[in-house]
Amino acid sequence: MKLKIIENYEEKIKKNPLKFEITENSFSKIVDMGPIDAEPEAHRDWTDVYIVLEGDAVLITGDKLQNFRVIEDGEYRGGEIVNSEITHLKKGSIAVIPNGTPHKLKVNNNLRQIVMKIKD
Numbered sequence: 001m002k003l004k005i006i007e008n009y010e011e012k013i014k015k016n017p018l019k020f021e022i023t024e025n026s027f028s029k030i031v032d033m034g035p036i037d038a039e040p041e042a043h044r045d046w047t048d049v050y051i052v053l054e055g056d057a058v059l060i061t062g063d064k065l066q067n068f069r070v071i072e073d074g075e076y077r078g079g080e081i082v083n084s085e086i087t088h089l090k091k092g093s094i095a096v097i098p099n100g101t102p103h104k105l106k107v108n109n110n111l112r113q114i115v116m117k118i119k120d
Contacts, residue, residue, distance in 0.1 A: 009030055013030050013031065013032055013112075017029045017030060017031040017032075018030045018031075022116065022118075025118070025119035026116065026117060026118040026119055027116075027117055028114055028115065028116045028117070029114070029115050030053075030112070030113070030115075031112070031113060031115060032110065032112050033105070033107050033110065033111045034109075034110055035107055035108060035109065035110075036105070036107045037104075037106045037107075038104045038105045038106070039077055039078050040060075040065055040068070040077065040078065040080065040102050040103065041065075041076060041077045041102070041103065041104065042065045042076045042101065042103070043074060043075055043076075043099055043100070044073075044074035044075070044076075044099060044100060045074045045099055045120055046074075046099055046117050046118065046119055046120065047096065047097065047098050047099050047117075047118045047120055048095075048096075048097040048103070048115060048116070048117060048118075049094065049095070049096050049097070049114075049115070049116040049118065050089065050093070050094065050095040050097070050113050050114070050115055050116075051093075051094050051113060051114040051116070052089050052090060052091055052092065052094075052111065052113045053091065053112040053113055053114065054091055054112040055090075055091065055107070055109060055110045055112055055113075056088065056089060056091070056107075056108075056111065057088075057089045057106060057111045058086055058087070058089070058105070058107075058108075059086070059087045059088075059089050059095055059097075059103060059104075059105055060081055060085070060086055060087075060103065060104050060105075060106065061081070061085050061087065061097065061101055061102065061103045062081035062082050062083045062084040062085060062101075062102045062103075063082050063083040063102075064081075064082045064083075064102060065079050065080070065081060065082070065102035066079050066080055066082055067079035067080055081102045081103075082102075089111075099120045
């Protein structure tokens with residue numbers, strides 16, 4: 001792996017999320033999110049890591065996802081999270097969401113975060 005330096009990321013994410021590969025089996029993106037109540041999702045083969053740079057959000061996780069639809073092999077969306085648990089994220093929070101864990105984000109105002117996707 002080569003050293004990667006990303007300069008002026010704030011300018012780059014004004015247009016689109018800034019996505020960059022970390023290793024062959026993982027990547028990261030820096031995203032700005034406005035008000036959103038995302039649908040639940042789960043990933044069979046990916047662990048998500050959220051690093052909150054600015055703003056706040058509610059992260060809802062649980063034991064399993066039911067009544068979901070298959071987006072592609074190992075990727076599930078929609079439905080309901082069973083035995084949900086609410087965690088409040090704010091600037092400086094880091095959330096590690098293991099593969100298979102149903103999760104969703106609710107952002108009331110704005111959120112800027114690094115999302116790392118690590119293939120298990």
